[in-house]
Amino acid sequence: MKKTLVASSVTLFLIGCGGSSDSDNTRPVNLPAKLTGQVQRVSDNQQTITVNGYTASTEHAAIGYQDDVFNLNDLAPGMRIKATSQGDTFSTIEMDPSITGAISHIDGNNFIVNNIELNSANGLAGLAVGDWVMVTTYHHADGSTEVTSVRKVPQTIAVELEGKVTDLTSTHFKINNVTVDYSNADIDQNDVLADGVWVEAFGQFINGYLIAERVEIEDEGDYHKAELEGVITWVNNTFTRVELNGRIQFNVDGNTEFDDGNRQELASGRWIEVELSERSNGLYADEVEFGSDQGIKGKEFTVEGYASIDGHQLSINGIVISTDSNTEFDDGLTWDNLHDAWVEVEGNYFSADNRFVAKEIESEDKESTLKLEGPVKDNSLWGYETSDNSLSSYNGKWIEADCDFDGSNISNCKLDD
Numbered sequence: 001m002k003k004t005l006v007a008s009s010v011t012l013f014l015i016g017c018g019g020s021s022d023s024d025n026t027r028p029v030n031l032p033a034k035l036t037g038q039v040q041r042v043s044d045n046q047q048t049i050t051v052n053g054y055t056a057s058t059e060h061a062a063i064g065y066q067d068d069v070f071n072l073n074d075l076a077p078g079m080r081i082k083a084t085s086q087g088d089t090f091s092t093i094e095m096d097p098s099i100t101g102a103i104s105h106i107d108g109n110n111f112i113v114n115n116i117e118l119n120s121a122n123g124l125a126g127l128a129v130g131d132w133v134m135v136t137t138y139h140h141a142d143g144s145t146e147v148t149s150v151r152k153v154p155q156t157i158a159v160e161l162e163g164k165v166t167d168l169t170s171t172h173f174k175i176n177n178v179t180v181d182y183s184n185a186d187i188d189q190n191d192v193l194a195d196g197v198w199v200e201a202f203g204q205f206i207n208g209y210l211i212a213e214r215v216e217i218e219d220e221g222d223y224h225k226a227e228l229e230g231v232i233t234w235v236n237n238t239f240t241r242v243e244l245n246g247r248i249q250f251n252v253d254g255n256t257e258f259d260d261g262n263r264q265e266l267a268s269g270r271w272i273e274v275e276l277s278e279r280s281n282g283l284y285a286d287e288v289e290f291g292s293d294q295g296i297k298g299k300e301f302t303v304e305g306y307a308s309i310d311g312h313q314l315s316i317n318g319i320v321i322s323t324d325s326n327t328e329f330d331d332g333l334t335w336d337n338l339h340d341a342w343v344e345v346e347g348n349y350f351s352a353d354n355r356f357v358a359k360e361i362e363s364e365d366k367e368s369t370l371k372l373e374g375p376v377k378d379n380s381l382w383g384y385e386t387s388d389n390s391l392s393s394y395n396g397k398w399i400e401a402d403c404d405f406d407g408s409n410i411s412n413c414k415l416d417d
């Protein structure tokens with residue numbers, strides 16, 4: 001994703017050229033009730049900020065983070081905020097960093113906060129080991145993380161980590177491979193921790209562990225009647241389900257309006273702004289506006305075959321496919337009836353840990369053709385060997401292909417344009 005660099009002595013930030021960077025074309029002030037996005041511009045003189053293309057007054061807005069009160073001059077381009085509004089002015093502005101804590105190491109552009117290694121594209125001028133910072137990051141479709149803001153702040157009440165829960169036990173889980181002890185944390189009784197849910201964990205960082213005092217679990221209701229922006233990290237083959245920023249999924253239907261593009265332009269790596277509403281069966285996009293950016297696409301996969309289930313581990317043809325709480329089971333499929341069912345699975349591949357992650361699992365009819373996307377190895381694709389040489393020239397490559405299928409082997413594979 002192209003980025004334009006802006007820097008001050010203690011703030012480093014990057015702004016996407018699509019979506020959040022169109023600050024010269026600000027919209028008429030008709031603010032949505034809830035708004036999540038990057039700050040594009042701050043005007044101390046005019047007491048305004050620009051977010052998602054909206055420029056509006058902050059004169060009477062309460063600006064804060066955790067239980068601390070902040071001021072307008074604490075905001076900077078590249079920081080992510082969650083805002084509420086009334087009419088044409090902001091009512092509340094909550095700073096929404098990905099990480100808050102002390103810098104423990106700096107080496108050139110690389111730095112460490114809360115045991116997480118990060119990189120700031122334009123260096124870390126004005127920052128030193130021991131400084132408390134708010135770090136804003138965005139996730140790309142390939143699983144990589146981009147830092148869009150590093151902002152020096154006074155020491156806050158608690159450190160913060162946000163991200164997807166992995167390796168959940170009765171007392172611990174991990175965020176970005178950092179262990180979080182939540183055994184004594186305050187968690188809303190209506191929320192359920194599970195692998196794959198997005199959480200914000202607040203507490204104290206001690207001996208390489210985050211000892212959580214509070215864990216907030218994100219749910220779809222948080223985005224009802226909200227506008228947010230970000231990077232598309234996955235789209236299904238029918239353009240009916242989209243994942244944004246690696247964290248929130250929503251549906252697209254015939255009522256969704258598109259600005260500066262159409263449904264078929266929904267693609268991994270695109271920067272968009274989306275207005276969402278919650279219905280009985282999930283979040284739906286009311287309107288999608290495309291930015292000009294095309295960032296890191298990542299790798300998406302599609303496979304059909306018989307599902308093999310061992311506990312809650314899914315595999316097809318011996319290839320393990322991870323699932324989490326964000327995996328959508330369609331057509332009445334559950335863990336109880338998935339074994340030996342013929343299914344189509346779509347999702348992302350993350351090369352860093354050689355992992356396929358399912359985003360959508362659907363029941364399919366076994367037919368004489370297969371649509372497959374993934375890596376070709378030894379003249380085979382997803383464990384299906386070819387009875388001809390139609391894949392031989394693609395060994396070692398990632399392809400999307402339509403193949404004839406005789407029930408065991410594939411043949412006559414042709415790239416899907």
